[in-house]
Amino acid sequence: MDLRLLEAFVVVADELNVGRAAVKLHLTQPSLSRQIAALERELDVELFARVKKRFVLTAAGATFLRGARELLKQAELTKRDAQRVHRGELGTLRLRFVQSATFEALPRLLGAFREAQPDVVLDLETMTTIRQTRSLKEGRIDVGLYRPLPGSSDGLSRRVISQDPLVAALPAKHPLAKRKRIRLQELAGDDFVLYTRATGPSVHDAIVGHCEQAGFTPRIAQEAADVQTIVSLVAAGLGVSLLIAPTPQIDPGAVVYRELSDDLPPWDLCVAWSPDNPSPVLRRFLQLI
Amino acid sequence: MDLRLLEAFVVVADELNVGRAAVKLHLTQPSLSRQIAALERELDVELFARVKKRFVLTAAGATFLRGARELLKQAELTKRDAQRVHRGELGTLRLRFVQSATFEALPRLLGAFREAQPDVVLDLETMTTIRQTRSLKEGRIDVGLYRPLPGSSDGLSRRVISQDPLVAALPAKHPLAKRKRIRLQELAGDDFVLYTRATGPSVHDAIVGHCEQAGFTPRIAQEAADVQTIVSLVAAGLGVSLLIAPTPQIDPGAVVYRELSDDLPPWDLCVAWSPDNPSPVLRRFLQLI
């Protein structure tokens, strides 16, 4: 059964006149006449009663008309949805991100994407860099947002979307809190609150590395798994910390952030994806960035 | 879009192997291969990703697969319903009947028809003979059940389904109640309870006619529009009546029915229909009687 026959049937049923219906369908009357006959033969049902050279819908024809309209509508929707999925306008984007992306990059990206593709469902979760790269390679997620080690390569496509400096987080009462910018070396005598090495080894190691390059080994008084906790601990006076900007907003009477005058390389924040991932939604997302 | 293409697509999506799918569809592999390509071209959507000479559903293909299955199912149902309507297995039968048919003929007919065609909706109502014949000719109803005047013709097709005698209805205390059968003439002195002439002129006139042929004019004490009322009035002792059998069941201590030994012609009960009515449900019904 061809949907073109159904379309023809619906128009003829509306017009009850083969000639006029044929004009609407850009066909000739004999052709349309035969299409209707073919449909009736295929169904083995008389759809029209030919009474005095005129067409009248039979009871079966009326029933079939309802069904045919429904079918044509459904077919159109099915086609349209497939096309939208193909164009990446419909579907799901599985996006994972490290915590330091949530303050500025993530809302900016998601806002723009949501506006461009409002019908794409976003599947969002935080995830460490290592798990992101593995999930990307195994096709379990579409996009990662993380900070790769400088010079490292993980076989994924990447694009840097922001370069963020390290800043010092100091309790407001700290002697250096009044300064605009400080040198790393000046923190040599302080206690440090850092990321736990287990959750983010690269950040942890790099910070320690920077300190050693500045001539001291940081005294780690406390570790914590997320930025909010670290900042709270700094506010509580347990020590100072080094964080990647942008940093969480917090009462400036408790914690202050200060630039470092050392010439440290900025941290890249990357969007990463698998070049093998054929997801049209992913393509749309990449168009945006 | 041809539904055969959808069927082909569904089978290929199930098998993910064009060769095996082609066998299932009684086609050759190249033909099926081209059908899939044609469908993709028509939709302008890649339904399968050809990765290393193997077929894998794309996201759009998966979406389209759901829609295609739904469409095929709907199409099958639509076709089946139209066929059932065409065969008279689905639809509505508009049947009207006079009151005297409700006691025996109507339940018998409806019981048999309902068993044969359980999916036909029955549209039932009582209606006088005159209105039935008019409604039948104007196509507002499909079947009538009434008692035509002997020898009359109304341009409708008819079939007699029962021939019912007139019986006398007497109060239980009536002197003739002990007799098995009585002659009409013996009721000459009684009061009569009859159908109102307005609702059933032919019955009324025929009964009066029979009485006159028996040598008297019935003294009409009371008229009533339906049988139940007439019987109640007879039970109350307001008079005797002549009714068409079968008669409503009632306490034999109040009313008794007695055969008439006069040689009166029986009353025909007819099924009537318009010969122009093309309703397949009507055809089914007529097959039954």
Add this chain to the structure above:
DNA sequence: CAGAGTTCATACGGGAAGCGCATGATGTAG
């Protein structure tokens, strides 16, 4: 690593199906 086996795509010839034109059959209106 080479060769057999799978699997999808394409070239080609033949046949079926569908289209338009012309015309027939039947009913309607002035």
Add this chain to the structure above:
DNA sequence: CTACATCATGCGCTTCCCGTATGAACTCTG
């Protein structure tokens, strides 16, 4: 009663679709 309207059918032509044969790319196995 004639001109018009309407649906069906015959005919020639084109187009589309099928099957066969074959090519191209990948896989599996000894």
